[in-house]
Amino acid sequence: xxxxxxxxxxxxxxxxxxxxxxxxxxxxxxxxxxxxxxxxxxxxxxxxxxxxxxxxxxxxxxxxxxxxxxxxxxxxxxxxxxxxxxxxxxxxxxxxxxxxxxxxxxxxxxxxxxxxxxxxxxxxxxxxxxxxxxxxxxxxxxxxxxxxxxxxxxxxxxxxxxxxxxxxxxxxxxxxxxxxxxxxxxxxxxxxxxxxxxxxxxxxxxxxxxxxxxxxxxxxxxxxxxxxxxxxxxxxxxxxxxxxxxxxxxxxxxxxxxxxxxxxxxxxxxxxxxxxxxxxxxxxxx
Numbered sequence: 001x002x003x004x005x006x007x008x009x010x011x012x013x014x015x016x017x018x019x020x021x022x023x024x025x026x027x028x029x030x031x032x033x034x035x036x037x038x039x040x041x042x043x044x045x046x047x048x049x050x051x052x053x054x055x056x057x058x059x060x061x062x063x064x065x066x067x068x069x070x071x072x073x074x075x076x077x078x079x080x081x082x083x084x085x086x087x088x089x090x091x092x093x094x095x096x097x098x099x100x101x102x103x104x105x106x107x108x109x110x111x112x113x114x115x116x117x118x119x120x121x122x123x124x125x126x127x128x129x130x131x132x133x134x135x136x137x138x139x140x141x142x143x144x145x146x147x148x149x150x151x152x153x154x155x156x157x158x159x160x161x162x163x164x165x166x167x168x169x170x171x172x173x174x175x176x177x178x179x180x181x182x183x184x185x186x187x188x189x190x191x192x193x194x195x196x197x198x199x200x201x202x203x204x205x206x207x208x209x210x211x212x213x214x215x216x217x218x219x220x221x222x223x224x225x226x227x228x229x230x231x232x233x234x235x236x237x238x239x240x241x242x243x244x245x246x247x248x249x250x251x252x253x254x255x256x257x258x259x260x261x262x263x264x265x266x267x268x269x270x271x272x273x274x275x276x277x278x279x280x281x282x283x284x285x286x
Contacts, residue, residue, distance in 0.1 A: 006088055008095045012103075012143045015096050019057070019144060027054040031146035033137060036060040037077040038086040040189050041181045045150040046090035048178055057144050058087055059096040061103065065111070066132030077191075096143070103139060111135045117160045117255045121248060121268055122279065130161045137162055141173055149173050154180045154188055156266055156281045160253035180280070182208065188280045195276040203240040207271060207280040210235040214267050215282060223261045225249050236271060245270035245277065252283055262286050 009015040019029060030053030032045045049056045060083055067073045080097065087095055112134040117123075123130055141149070151159045163175050181189045186208035187201075196204055210232040217228055229247050236244055251258050252266040268281040 006084065006092060006095065008084070008097055010097055010099065010102060012096075012098060015057075015094065016143055016145075018094070019055070022055055023145065029053060029055045029057060029144065029146045029148075031057045031059070031140070031144045031149045033059045033061075033140050033149065033151075035062045035076065036083050037079055037191065038083050039191050041152050041154060043086060043090055044181050045152060045178050046087070046092060048176065049148065049150050050091050052176075053148060055094070056090075056092045057094045057096060057146065058092045059098075059140055059144070061096070061098055061136065061140075063103075063132060063136040064100060065104075065108070065135055066129050068126055068129060096140075103136070108135065112138050112165070114161055114164070117157065117164055117253070120250065120255050121157045121246065122270065123157055124246075130158070133158060134161060134165050137165065138169070141166075141171055146173060148176050150176045150178055152180065153177045153283065154190070154279070154281070156252070156268060156283065157255065160255055163253045186212075188278070190278065192276040192278065196273060197275060200242070200273045200275065203242065204273070204278060206236060206239040207269060207278060209239070210269070211267060211280060211282045215284065218261065218284060218286070225259060225261065228261075228267070232267070232269065236269075240271065240273075242271035242273045242278075245272055 023029065030049035032049050034042055046056065046058065062076050062078065064073055111131060114130045114134050118130040151162060153159055159177055166173055166175055183189060185205040187205045213235055214228050214232050217231060222228060229249060232247050233244060247269045249265060249267050250256055252264045258265060264283065264285045266281055266283050270277060270279045
């Protein structure tokens with residue numbers, strides 16, 4: 001069993017120096033960037049990082065650049081003591097826990113602007129959000145310089161943006177897509193699930209059921225995008241009282257519309273219940 005002496009760093013330069021020495025000594029570094037308040041999905045990222053690397057680095061930083069004007073940064077949940085317990089349980093070696101001032105000083109003089117993959121799905125209603133994500137991820141990648149970085153595919157649009165960032169900037173980092181962690185009935189795990197009423201919780205599992213219906217249709221040879229989307233919509237309308245935000249099928253990770261389903265595609269949906277808006281997806285290679 002691997003044991004870990006967890007170290008917490010708040011200064012970028014100090015962590016950089018330590019990790020550079022470890023890399024010079026041949027250690028392989030895995031990195032899990034988060035905004036904290038860790039849940040089972042984050043734990044799965046940490047488990048995979050632990051299995052595949054000598055050193056595991058967890059960052060906890062609530063990034064103000066990715067919050068919009070109507071999104072309350074101050075209300076985002078924070079509990080560093082709880083997060084440290086999760087980190088110890090998953091045998092993390094280093095936590096990077098910087099302040100906003102440490103990351104951005106008096107405000108960034110340079111930011112990253114994402115040109116593609118952001119005008120669809122959740123990004124359509126959150127202008128500028130993924131610019132903030134790309135900026136902080138670029139900074140974190142430069143600080144940690146990991147061999148592998150782990151992202152949950154539940155946030156598939158974020159993964160697509162990060163993969164584009166790594167490819168376009170020729171960053172020597174392997175992005176590891178970690179599958180969605182699900183409840184026994186198929187519901188994708190999320191911190192938002194606790195806000196669902198008992199009735200909504202029962203209905204919420206139908207999101208994953210509808211995605212399975214789509215996958216079954218494709219397995220039987222269906223390639224018509226509109227018919228597949230219609231089947232998902234029909235199921236959600238019949239079995240939930242949630243309001244459908246979107247149901248889309250795109251190429252992945254390019255997130256472009258496709259008429260002929262081929263190569264890697266994503267089927268993604270979002271449904272708003274009274275107390276929580278849920279997202280889910282599946283990625284298929286044809």
